[in-house]
Amino acid sequence: MTTSEIVWLRRDLRRHDLPTLAAAAERSGSVAPVFVLDPAFWDTAGAPRRTWLARTLMALRDSYEGRLTLRLGDPQALLPEIAGEFGATSVHISTETEPQGAARDAAAGTALRERGVTLVATGSPYAVTPGRIRRADGEPYQVFTPFSRGWRDHGWRAPAEEPADLRLADDRSDPSAWEVVAQAACCDEVQLPEAGEAAAQERWEWFLDEGLERYGHDRDRPDLDGTSRMSVYLKFGVVHPRTLLADLEARTGTGPERYRLELAWREFYADVLHHHPDSLWQDLRPALTHMRYDEPGAAVEAWRQGRTGFPIVDAAMRQLLGEGWMHNRLRMVVASFLIKHLHTRWQVGADHFLDRLADADLASNQHGWQWVAGTGTDAAPYFRVFNPILQGQKFDPNGDFVRRWVPELRPIDGAAVHEPWRTALARDLDYPTPIIDLKAERAEALERLSEARDARETQPTEHERRS
Ligand SMILES: Cc1cc2nc3c(=O)[nH]c(=O)nc-3n(C[C@H](O)[C@H](O)[C@H](O)COP(=O)(O)OP(=O)(O)OC[C@H]3O[C@@H](n4cnc5c(N)ncnc54)[C@H](O)[C@@H]3O)c2cc1C
Numbered sequence: 001m002t003t004s005e006i007v008w009l010r011r012d013l014r015r016h017d018l019p020t021l022a023a024a025a026e027r028s029g030s031v032a033p034v035f036v037l038d039p040a041f042w043d044t045a046g047a048p049r050r051t052w053l054a055r056t057l058m059a060l061r062d063s064y065e066g067r068l069t070l071r072l073g074d075p076q077a078l079l080p081e082i083a084g085e086f087g088a089t090s091v092h093i094s095t096e097t098e099p100q101g102a103a104r105d106a107a108a109g110t111a112l113r114e115r116g117v118t119l120v121a122t123g124s125p126y127a128v129t130p131g132r133i134r135r136a137d138g139e140p141y142q143v144f145t146p147f148s149r150g151w152r153d154h155g156w157r158a159p160a161e162e163p164a165d166l167r168l169a170d171d172r173s174d175p176s177a178w179e180v181v182a183q184a185a186c187c188d189e190v191q192l193p194e195a196g197e198a199a200a201q202e203r204w205e206w207f208l209d210e211g212l213e214r215y216g217h218d219r220d221r222p223d224l225d226g227t228s229r230m231s232v233y234l235k236f237g238v239v240h241p242r243t244l245l246a247d248l249e250a251r252t253g254t255g256p257e258r259y260r261l262e263l264a265w266r267e268f269y270a271d272v273l274h275h276h277p278d279s280l281w282q283d284l285r286p287a288l289t290h291m292r293y294d295e296p297g298a299a300v301e302a303w304r305q306g307r308t309g310f311p312i313v314d315a316a317m318r319q320l321l322g323e324g325w326m327h328n329r330l331r332m333v334v335a336s337f338l339i340k341h342l343h344t345r346w347q348v349g350a351d352h353f354l355d356r357l358a359d360a361d362l363a364s365n366q367h368g369w370q371w372v373a374g375t376g377t378d379a380a381p382y383f384r385v386f387n388p389i390l391q392g393q394k395f396d397p398n399g400d401f402v403r404r405w406v407p408e409l410r411p412i413d414g415a416a417v418h419e420p421w422r423t424a425l426a427r428d429l430d431y432p433t434p435i436i437d438l439k440a441e442r443a444e445a446l447e448r449l450s451e452a453r454d455a456r457e458t459q460p461t462e463h464e465r466r467s
Pocket residue numbers: 219227228229230231232234262263265266267269326327328329331332335353357359360361362364365366368369372
C-alpha cells in the first residue's frame with residue numbers, strides 16, 4: 001500500500017501559502033488533506049457560519065482536485081483510524097491557540113501517539129504565533145501599541161511555496177459527511193460572499209487596486225465599500241495574513257500602514273486570549289466586577305431584530321442578519337448601545353454576534369466586546385458612551401447606509417433619516433419610535449459606573465485582596 005502523511009485542516013482551508021503541506025510532503029511524496037466535521041463545533045455554530053464553512057469546504061475540495069477527505073465525528077476518535085487507513089506516521093496541523101481548539105489538539109495528539117503517529121505543528125493562523133511576542137521582562141503585552149511595535153520588529157516568514165513534487169492521496173471521504181455539507185451550503189438565509197481561495201484572491205486584488213489607497217479615509221464609513229472584507233476569508237484561513245502582509249510590503253502610504261495595524265489587532269487579541277483563556281467569557285480586568293446589569297428583555301430583543309427606533313443601530317443589526325457581517329464602526333456603536341444604553345452584559349451581545357457573524361472569531365469578537373465594555377485590554381473608558389444619532393450623522397453623512405437596510409425609512413432624504421421623529425413623515429412610517437431616552441439611559445449608565453467604583457473600593461475582589 002502507498003502510504004501518505006496527513007494534513008489535518010481546520011482554520012487553514014486553503015492550498016496556497018500552507019506550510020503544513022511542505023512539512024507533510026517532506027516525510028512522504030504523498031499527502032492526504034483531511035477535514036473532520038466535529039459535531040462539537042458544527043452543532044453549536046450559527047447558521048451563517050455553518051453555511052460559510054460548508055461552501056468553503058466545497059471550494060476547497062475543488063482546490064485539491066477532489067482529493068479532500070471529509071469525515072464526520074470526534075477528531076480524537078477518528079484521526080487514529082484515518083491515519084491507519086492512509087498508513088500515515090504523522091499528522092500535520094497549524095498550531096491552534098484558542099482554548100477549545102488547543103484542548104482538542106492535545107487530546108488528538110495523545111490518541112495518535114498511542115497508535116505510534118506523531119502530531120506535528122507548523123505555523124498558525126497568524127503571521128506571528130500567539131505567545132511568541134513578549135515584553136523585555138518576558139511578560140505578555142497588555143496594551144496594543146507596544147504589542148504592535150513588538151510584532152513588527154519580530155517580523156514573519158515569507159509566504160510558503162507549494163512543494164514542487166506534491167502528490168495528493170486518493171479521497172477517502174465518508175459520502176454522508178459531504179451530504180451534511182451540501183445541505184448546509186444551500187442555506188440562503190444570509191447573503192454571503194463567494195467562498196474559496198479564488199474569490200478571496202479576487203476581492204483582495206480589487207482592494208489592493210481600488211480600496212487600499214483610500215482605506216485610511218474610508219474605513220470608518222459604512223455607506224462606502226471602504227474595507228477589505230477579508231475577515232470572512234481569514235476566519236477559516238482561506239487566506240493567510242502573511243500573504244496579505246507580503247502584498248502590503250511593496251506599498252507605501254497611510255493605507256497600507258493602517259491596514260497592517262488592523263491585522264495587528266487580530267494578532268493582538270489572539271495573543272491576549274492565548275495568555276488569558278478565561279477572558280473568553282469573563283472580564284479580563286476586574287474593574288467592573290460590581291457593575292449592575294439588567295437581565296435581557298424586550299429591549300434586547302428589539303436590538304437583535306434591528307427595531308430599536310435608532311436608525312443606525314437598526315441598519316447595522318439588520319446588516320448582521322442579512323449578510324452575516326457588520327462594519328467595524330457599527331460593531332462598536334451597537335455594542336455600546338447594548339452595554340451602556342440597555343445596561344446589558346457584554347457577553348449577551350458577544351453571544352449574539354457569534355451566532356450571526358460568518359466571520360465570528362473568538363478572540364476578535366470577545367475582545368472587541370470587552371474593549372467597548374471597558375473590561376478588556378487598554379479598553380475604551382466606560383464613561384465614553386457612543387451617541388448613536390451623532391455616530392450615524394458622522395459616519396453615514398447622507399443616510400445612504402440606513403436607507404439601504406431600513407426600507408421603512410427610504411421616504412426620508414439625506415441625513416434627516418438619522419432622526420426620523422423630527423420629520424413631517426414620522427407618523428406615516430411603519431418604523432418604531434425610539435425604545436429608550438438616550439440622555440436618561442446615559443446618565444443611568446454613569447450612575448451605575450460610579451456605584452460600581454464605590455463598591456470596588458469597599459469590596460475588593462478575592463484577587464485584589466490577595467495581591
Ligand atoms: C464588538 C466587536 C466584535 C467584533 N467581532 C469580530 C469577529 O467576530 N471577527 C472578526 O474577524 N473581527 C471582529 N471584529 C473586528 C472588526 O470589526 C472586523 O474584523 C472587521 O469589521 C472585518 O471587516 P473587514 O475585513 O472589511 O475589515 P478591514 O477594515 O478590511 O480590516 C482588515 C482585517 O484586519 C482585522 N481587523 C480589523 N479591525 C479589527 C479589530 N478591531 N479587531 C481585530 N481584528 C481587526 C480583521 O482581520 C480584518 O479582516 C469585532 C469588532 C468589534 C468592535
